[in-house]
Amino acid sequence: MNETIILELTAASKTYHRSLDATVLRELFAKGLRKKNKPAGPSLAPLSLSFKTGESVAIIGRNGSGKSTLLKMIAGITFPSSGSITLKGKITSMLELGAGFHPDFSGRENISLNGSLFGMSNAHLASKTDEIIEFSELEGKIDEQVRTYSAGMLTRLAFSIAVQADPEILLIDEVLSVGDIAFQQKCLKKLHQLISRGNVTLILVTHNLDDVLRFCQRCLWIDRGILRLDGKPEEVVAAYKDFMLSEQQG
Amino acid sequence: MSQITLRDSKPNFNLLAIYRELWSYRSFLLNWTQRELEMRYRSSILGVLWNLLNPLLTMLIYYFVFSRISRDSIPNYLSYIFSGLIPWFFTAQLFTRASDVLWQNANVLGKVYLPKEVLVISLVLSGLINFLITCAFILPFIIWQGQRFSFELLWFLPVVALHCLFLYSSGLLLSALGVLVRDLGVIMNTLISLLFFLTPVLYLPTQVSEKFALIIANQPIAILIGLYRDVLYSASHPNWTNFGLCLGANVLWYLVCHYLFRRVQPEISDLI
Numbered sequence: 001m002n003e004t005i006i007l008e009l010t011a012a013s014k015t016y017h018r019s020l021d022a023t024v025l026r027e028l029f030a031k032g033l034r035k036k037n038k039p040a041g042p043s044l045a046p047l048s049l050s051f052k053t054g055e056s057v058a059i060i061g062r063n064g065s066g067k068s069t070l071l072k073m074i075a076g077i078t079f080p081s082s083g084s085i086t087l088k089g090k091i092t093s094m095l096e097l098g099a100g101f102h103p104d105f106s107g108r109e110n111i112s113l114n115g116s117l118f119g120m121s122n123a124h125l126a127s128k129t130d131e132i133i134e135f136s137e138l139e140g141k142i143d144e145q146v147r148t149y150s151a152g153m154l155t156r157l158a159f160s161i162a163v164q165a166d167p168e169i170l171l172i173d174e175v176l177s178v179g180d181i182a183f184q185q186k187c188l189k190k191l192h193q194l195i196s197r198g199n200v201t202l203i204l205v206t207h208n209l210d211d212v213l214r215f216c217q218r219c220l221w222i223d224r225g226i227l228r229l230d231g232k233p234e235e236v237v238a239a240y241k242d243f244m245l246s247e248q249q250g
Numbered sequence: 251m252s253q254i255t256l257r258d259s260k261p262n263f264n265l266l267a268i269y270r271e272l273w274s275y276r277s278f279l280l281n282w283t284q285r286e287l288e289m290r291y292r293s294s295i296l297g298v299l300w301n302l303l304n305p306l307l308t309m310l311i312y313y314f315v316f317s318r319i320s321r322d323s324i325p326n327y328l329s330y331i332f333s334g335l336i337p338w339f340f341t342a343q344l345f346t347r348a349s350d351v352l353w354q355n356a357n358v359l360g361k362v363y364l365p366k367e368v369l370v371i372s373l374v375l376s377g378l379i380n381f382l383i384t385c386a387f388i389l390p391f392i393i394w395q396g397q398r399f400s401f402e403l404l405w406f407l408p409v410v411a412l413h414c415l416f417l418y419s420s421g422l423l424l425s426a427l428g429v430l431v432r433d434l435g436v437i438m439n440t441l442i443s444l445l446f447f448l449t450p451v452l453y454l455p456t457q458v459s460e461k462f463a464l465i466i467a468n469q470p471i472a473i474l475i476g477l478y479r480d481v482l483y484s485a486s487h488p489n490w491t492n493f494g495l496c497l498g499a500n501v502l503w504y505l506v507c508h509y510l511f512r513r514v515q516p517e518i519s520d521l522i
Contacts, residue, residue, distance in 0.1 A: 087255050
């Protein structure tokens with residue numbers, strides 16, 4: 001098994017600042033200009049992590065803990081406020097439902113738009129389109145406008161494109177939960193196939209702890225922007241469950 | 251072997267790396283540009299044809315209005331205004347759309363990684379295609395109005411290239427500014443009509459007062475349109491001094507705009 005490091009975070013952190021608009025200006029004047037506009041607090045504290053080729057890593061944590069921010073930073077959608085991220089491979093990301101789809105265009109047209117957005121060449125796309133449609137099981141609807149698609153159908157299409165894009169690092173943020181069970185299983189099976197070939201690194205944000213246990217080799221638990229635990233899925237999930245239950249009771 | 255990418259908070263202005271990455275998005279650029287051209291007229295009956303009809307109809311209006319206005323001071327007045335109007339439309343449309351392009355595509359940029367320059371390049375490309383199609387219809391008319399055909403007309407191509415470089419640079423700057431200062435999109439139309447009157451499209455640069463002429467003489471769009479006129483209207487080569495200055499200034503302008511674009515990119519990414 002190839003043990004090279006494909007992705008490395010070096011003290012990468014993220015702090016979102018409020019954008020300068022009329023409200024902020026008004027506050028500034030009300031408070032007096034001397035007081036500094038204080039940032040909203042870090043979304044992610046400095047984080048150092050490395051991921052090996054072929055690893056499948058789950059990220060868990062409650063809502064708003066910074067999981068998605070971490071994925072966005074790895075994907076390059078948002079920039080780290082400090083520190084750096086080094087990667088040695090092609091990233092394909094599924095961070096939000098229907099991301100990059102154009103509602104007025106048909107499913108087929110969106111395959112070429114979205115596929116090329118994931119770095120597939122048009123020639124490559126032409127040869128893969130049928131396979132993508134087949135995997136998505138959307139044959140009957142593929143020439144209809146994407147605006148008429150349900151959430152589950154969007155996920156089907158997006159996932160089918162993403163796995164054909166030959167990703168080296170695949171980032172998935174909770175979108176699979178929208179599909180029906182049959183398709184979820186199909187996706188997980190496909191992911192398993194990709195990972196067992198050893199050339200895809202999967203980073204998955206999920207609230208489905210069973211998937212984590214069944215599917216991932218490693219689990220990160222993030223809470224309030226801080227990495228709480230990084231280790232074997234069984235241990236991390238158990239600690240996370242304990243913590244969440246005690247929070248609810250306390 | 252895949253290339254190594256480093257992401258941090260410092261602006262990255264390694265042009266070689268930037269363009270190598272942009273090159274890998276060429277399929278997307280083509281698909282996206284095709285979408286741009288189709289999108290606006292998607293559900294209309296005439297569809298993509300509007301890309302062509304719209305500018306032609308506008309030209310027709312100008313034709314009917316201005317062929318009825320005394321034009322003794324400018325010979326071949328219609329060629330004169332058309333050779334200015336076509337590049338002007340290209341410019342105005344790009345300025346308007348660029349100031350809004352990153353916002354409009356927040357749906358993509360906020361969820362999938364994409365080098366943002368691609369969207370500006372796509373705007374220039376789709377504008378260029380419309381521009382060239384319009385030219386294909388209007389240029390024969392202009393040549394027919396003028397007296398002769400000459401090979402100096404080929405200077406049209408370098409002038410177009412220079413124009414595109416100018417629009418690309420300005421587009422980068424405007425797209426970034428449009429995100430940082432949301433008000434820009436609101437005021438853009440007004441700014442563009444101001445620019446229109448500061449550009450000798452309908453009048454001669456010599457027809458205005460001296461002070462005003464000084465502004466016009468140093469205004470980049472006016473200089474570019476002057477170059478178009480040298481080729482299309484006067485049927486000669488472009489004014490060498492202006493062409494040289496324009497080329498130098500444009501390269502400098504490009505570097506400034508692209509650097510600033512990269513400089514504010516982290517902030518922009520968090521705002522959209």
